[in-house]
Amino acid sequence: MYTHIGASRMVRTKSIIGIFDMDKTTVSQTTKAFLNKAEKDDKLISLTTDIPRSFVVTDDKIYISQISPTALSKR
Secondary structure, three states: OEEEEEOOEEEEHHHEEEEEEHHHHOOOHHHHHHHHHHHHOOOEEEOOOOOOOEEEEEOOOEEEEOOOHHHHHHO
């Protein structure tokens, strides 16, 4: 199965490791470092030009989405 994560992007449901709330998790220095490293390694993909609400970690990429983590987890 596939899950729509925003901006017409679909990812395999089995490849999703976690869905995280941007507001709650980015206060941690560890999370900021994780996202910065992903960006340097060209593994961070932004799917929005609006305020990001969540990020989805898959086995090979990290996607920043405008869709809330609650809505994503219900899909």
